[in-house]
Every structure is written in C-alpha cells, then in structure tokens.
Amino acid sequence: MLDLTQYASPLVAAILILSLSLLIPRLRKRHLPYPPGPSRLPIIGNLLDMPSDQAWLTYQKWSDDFGSDIIHVDVMGSHMIVLNSAKGTGELLDKRSSIYSDRPRMTALDLVGFTEFHHGVYPYGDRWRRMRHVFLSNFHPTTFRSSETRAAGRLLRNLLFTPENFAEHLKHMTGQVVLSIAYGIDARSEHDPYLIAAEKMADAVDLGSTLEARLLDMIPWLIYLPSWFPGLSTKRKARKIRSSILNTLETPYAVVKAAVASGTAGTSVAAKMISQLDVNSTQEEIWNSKAIPGLLHLVGADTTVSALHTFILAMTLYSEVQRKGQAEIDSVTGGSRIPDFSDQEALPYVSAILKELLRWHPVGPLGVPHRVMQDDVYEGYFIPAGSIIIPNVWAILRDPVAFPEPDRFYPERWLSPDAPTFPDHVWGYGRRVCQGRSMAQDVIWVGITSILATFNITAVEGKPPKGAYTSDMISSPEPFVTHITPRSDAAADLIHLTAKTT
Ligand code: HEM
Numbered sequence: 001m002l003d004l005t006q007y008a009s010p011l012v013a014a015i016l017i018l019s020l021s022l023l024i025p026r027l028r029k030r031h032l033p034y035p036p037g038p039s040r041l042p043i044i045g046n047l048l049d050m051p052s053d054q055a056w057l058t059y060q061k062w063s064d065d066f067g068s069d070i071i072h073v074d075v076m077g078s079h080m081i082v083l084n085s086a087k088g089t090g091e092l093l094d095k096r097s098s099i100y101s102d103r104p105r106m107t108a109l110d111l112v113g114f115t116e117f118h119h120g121v122y123p124y125g126d127r128w129r130r131m132r133h134v135f136l137s138n139f140h141p142t143t144f145r146s147s148e149t150r151a152a153g154r155l156l157r158n159l160l161f162t163p164e165n166f167a168e169h170l171k172h173m174t175g176q177v178v179l180s181i182a183y184g185i186d187a188r189s190e191h192d193p194y195l196i197a198a199e200k201m202a203d204a205v206d207l208g209s210t211l212e213a214r215l216l217d218m219i220p221w222l223i224y225l226p227s228w229f230p231g232l233s234t235k236r237k238a239r240k241i242r243s244s245i246l247n248t249l250e251t252p253y254a255v256v257k258a259a260v261a262s263g264t265a266g267t268s269v270a271a272k273m274i275s276q277l278d279v280n281s282t283q284e285e286i287w288n289s290k291a292i293p294g295l296l297h298l299v300g301a302d303t304t305v306s307a308l309h310t311f312i313l314a315m316t317l318y319s320e321v322q323r324k325g326q327a328e329i330d331s332v333t334g335g336s337r338i339p340d341f342s343d344q345e346a347l348p349y350v351s352a353i354l355k356e357l358l359r360w361h362p363v364g365p366l367g368v369p370h371r372v373m374q375d376d377v378y379e380g381y382f383i384p385a386g387s388i389i390i391p392n393v394w395a396i397l398r399d400p401v402a403f404p405e406p407d408r409f410y411p412e413r414w415l416s417p418d419a420p421t422f423p424d425h426v427w428g429y430g431r432r433v434c435q436g437r438s439m440a441q442d443v444i445w446v447g448i449t450s451i452l453a454t455f456n457i458t459a460v461e462g463k464p465p466k467g468a469y470t471s472d473m474i475s476s477p478e479p480f481v482t483h484i485t486p487r488s489d490a491a492a493d494l495i496h497l498t499a500k501t502t
Contacts, residue, residue: 032382035081036066037073045074052211053471056365056394060084063395070381078218079387081372084395086402089429092378093370093391097430102371104388107223108213111238112204113245117291118299120368120432127284132435134288135295138269141438145341147180148443152450153502154188156338156495159455163484170308170447171199171301177443178300182293183252184268194297197248202302202474204241207234209473217369217388249294256293269293300436304443306363306476311448314357315457316465316482318409325350325411325452326487335490338498339449341442350449352411354441357448359423360409365394365475367428393425454491458483 038049050073051058059082062071069085083089093100102124106114115121119131155173159166168190175195179185187195207213212234216222227235252270259265260274273289315322328349333339339347370389377383398406402420403413413419427434434440451457459465465480486492 032377032380034074034079035070035072035378035381035383036068037071038062040074044076047075047215049073050075050211050214054469055471056392059366059390059392060395060398063392070378072381075215075218079384080218080390081383081387082390082392084392085399086396086425088378089391089396089425092372092376092383092389093429096376097432099374099376100370100372100389100429101431102373103432104217104369104371105220106208106213106369107216107220108208108210108234108238109204111235111242112207113242114204114208116246117249117294119291119295120299124371124373124431130284131288131291135292135435138273138292139296139435139439141436141442143267144177144181144439145442145446148177148446149340150502151176151180151443152446153338153498155447156450156454157499157502158190159451159484160486160492160495163455164481166312166482166484167309167479170305170312171195173447174301174305174308174443175199177304178296179252181269181439182296182300183256183270184266185252185255194248194252197244197251198298198301204238204245205299205302205474206472207237207241209471210234245298248298249290252297253290253293269296296436300439302474303363303436304440304447306474307357307440307444308447309476310357310361310363311353311444311451312457312482312484313465313467313477313480314353314360314409315452316459316480317467319458321353321409321411322452322457325353325448329449329453333453335453335488336494338453338494341446343449344445347449348415349411350452351445352414354444354448355414355423356409356411357444358426359397359403361469361475361477362393362397362423362426363474364426365392366473367391367393367425368432368473370429370432391425391429396425397423454487454495455484456487458485 038046040046041048059071062082063069063084069083070088071082071084073080073082083092103121106121109115109121119128119135122128122131151173154176155169158169158172162169172190172195175198176187178198179187179192179194183194185194212231216234222232223235225232227233227239256265256268256270257274260271265271265275270289270293273292277286277289328347329339332343332346344351367390370391372383372387372389373385375383375385397403400406427437460481460483463481465477465482468478469475470478486495
C-alpha cells in the first residue's frame, strides 16, 4: 500500500513556501502608504469631502494641494484613485490594462437597464470580450458617411429657419445619424418618436452622474434601503426611466425584423445582424442583434452632440478662429460647395479646431471609471484590489506644460510639428478604449465644416456666454444665446440647394 506519510512533509513545506511567496509580496504592498489625499474621518472616511459639482476641478485642486498627480479617497472603506496626469493613465490604464480594465458596479446605470445592452458597463471577462468583438465586426464607420452628410445638410436648413433653436437642431442631427445607422430609419422630424425615446437616455446618463449615484457605487449596500430613504431618489427615478429604455430597444428592432423577413429592409446594423441569425443562433447572439443597434441608438448621439455644442460656444467666443476656419474652407471650395469627406486632408486647420474643442472641454471630463482587479503598487503607493480608478481627463488636457495657456481655445497648438496627433485621452484607455471614436470624429467633422462653410456665429450684444458646463458624466455647455446667420446670400442659396438633395 502507498504510504502517504512519506510525502506529507515535503508537501506541507511546498504548500507553505507557495503560500508565503504569494502572501509576502501582498503584505509588503499593504505596508506601503495609499496615495496622498484629503484626510479621512473614522468610519465614513472622505464621505463629506466628495464634490457634487464639477468634480474634476476639485480633484485637480487636491492634486495641486497634495503635490501628487495620483490621489486617494476612501468612502466607508471603498477606495477611489484619481489619476490627474497622462503619466499615471499611461502607466496604469494603458500599460497595465490586463488588471485595470474591469468596471466598477455603476448602480444607477444598472438600475436604468444600461447593463442589459451596453457592454461599456459589463465587467471585464469573456462576455464583454465577445460583445466588443461582435460590435467591431458589425460596425464599419466609413460606410455611414452618407447618413452623416445627409443629417448635416438638414442641420444647415434647420439653422437657417430657426437659428435660436441651435441646441435642438444639433440633437436632431446626431439623433438622425444614429437612427439611420442602427435601424435605417430616416427621422426627418424633430418630433420623431424614436428620437424622443432616445432622449430618455440622456436622463439615464445624467442620473448616473449625480453625487448620490457615485456614493451608491462606492457603498453598494445603500441600494437595499427603501427608495423613500433620504438621498435615495436615484432608485425611484431609475425605475421610471428603465421601462421606457427597454421599450425603446424593442420597437425599432421589431420593425427591422419584419422588414428583413419580408425582404424589404434597407442597410442598417440591425438588418445586418438579424440577417445573420439562423436556427442555430444562440440566445446570446439573438440578444446581441438587439443590444448593439440599441446601444448605437441610445448612446451614440449624446456624446457627439455635446462636442458640437462646445463648437458653437467656442466659435461664439473666438471669432478669429472662426474666420481662419472659414478662410481655409473657402480656399478649398471657392465658396461654391460644402466640403465633403474627400476634403479632409486639405483642411488641417478645421481638423485642429476639432481636436481643440475635444481638448478644451472634453465630452467626458472624468472619462469612464475603471476598476483594478489585483493589489498593485505605483510610485511607492499601494492601490488595493477593487479600487475605482478615475482618469481626470479634464486636468490632463489642461496641463500647462503639455498645453501652454490651457484655458485658451487655440487650434494652432495642434499644427506645431511636436504636437501630439490627437487628444487621445478623450477616448479612454487600454482595452476599454471607445469603439465609436472614428464615427464620432466623422459626425463632428461634417457638422463643424458644414456650419463654418455657410454660417457666421457671433455673440449677442451684451450677452456673451459665460462658458459654464453641466457636471454630468457627459458634460455640455449650459444654455446660452448666440447669433447664427448665413455668411452671404450665396451661402443661403447653397443651404437651400443642399436641403433639396438631402
Ligand atoms: C465625442 C464622442 C465620444 C466620446 C468622447 C467617447 C468616449 C468614450 C470613453 C471615454 C469611453 C470609455 C473608455 C474607457 O473605459 O477608458 C467610451 C467607451 C465606449 N464608447 Fe465612446 N465616445 C464617443 C462616442 C461614441 C459613439 C458615437 C459610440 C458608438 C458608435 C461609442 C461607443 C463606445 C463603446 C461601445 C464603448 C465601450 C467600450 C468598452 O467598455 O469596452 N462612443 N467612449
């Protein structure tokens, strides 16, 4: 009979050595300090320090106050790390992305149903990886350029008739683009029910941006308190939004499904994905064919509209930039047509305006949070597993060393030979980088070139915009007034002509 005792001591010794080799580095790490941050109170930690408005400014101030580009905050035992420099995001979120690509639980977004269809909030793992792959293989940005050009033509016509409603018109344009790409639906009217339904998504994202929502993410057990509990209005509000969002996923999908069955479907992401289904398709594949067009429809517009809104604000405040952009376009088109995508290379200053508006006020000043899956050490500081990692994109893109006079809207900075090629931080980091960036860039480009070619934007006498922004996850200019008038009679004729063909 085999005598197991003879193996016992070497086995115990091996287990002991293995355990110690795993434990000692962990204990060593745990003896390192957390990154600097505001001092903590017992039990509640930094709960009372958490900023409710423009959090990126507070995080930047902490970074200056503590002389550290990496900041640590603890809310009732949950750790949050804010990265205020390109060096920190590059080292952790890009280079160490194998352990920094998880998402923290985003409670408010989960409550509204986001986690059902948006892989941007899925935890790191196989399901997320598969969905990212499916998204990529069904979404080819350059094939959508005709939808984008058509929507820009209609934007110009709307600006000509009711320029004071520019914010609504920008929303209409981006909504039209995503509806057409996702489902092949042509939403000509601003009152189109599909466009209105998609606007509910903005409410959902706003809900996920409040201080209350951030605290729910850091103290998950709060969710089990009843929704009438003071400070828990998020739960109540989310319930209302959720059913309308889930309905919005179903209705256009059913229309396209019927069209595919009858052989009348046009080109769209939904039609393509539905046509690929057969009797062997898994439940996940069937669900993906609904979730991916839904993602495009519900979240594709909000981000780009914020950038276009910033463009109108910047042109109101910086008329010399506007004039230079117009002069460059005229030199290419002779003023006789609106530029199209084939003119991109010939319009470097307009491209620089696009880069500068994404830098000057990034659409997501705090990006999208990541979660680190293992204990880690950075610059001698301990970062515990499970910490929420916030990239302070706003602070990084206002770094005065990388971007001298950072508050100034100055596209020329992107034309110097040693300038970076793009303010890449706006698209996020590592394995989670934005999958819609080419399309977003195209929509913004066609929007700004079309407007520059045909309109002048000037401040209203005595009412210059303050340049204030909302504190939401997708941050947009607070409402402001501006004059938008055709550059000339010829420009107005061009708009009419374009409107006829779109
Ligand atoms: C100006 C417009 C946009 C900006 C600034 C933007 C920015 C971002 C950022 C910061 C992230 C998170 C990256 C990270 O976790 O580090 C992200 C993720 C994502 N974006 Fe965008 N985005 C824009 C437009 C779009 C559009 C139009 C689409 C769809 C066509 C899109 C699809 C996605 C997807 C699918 C993800 C999830 C990636 C993942 O978690 O794996 N984005 N975007």
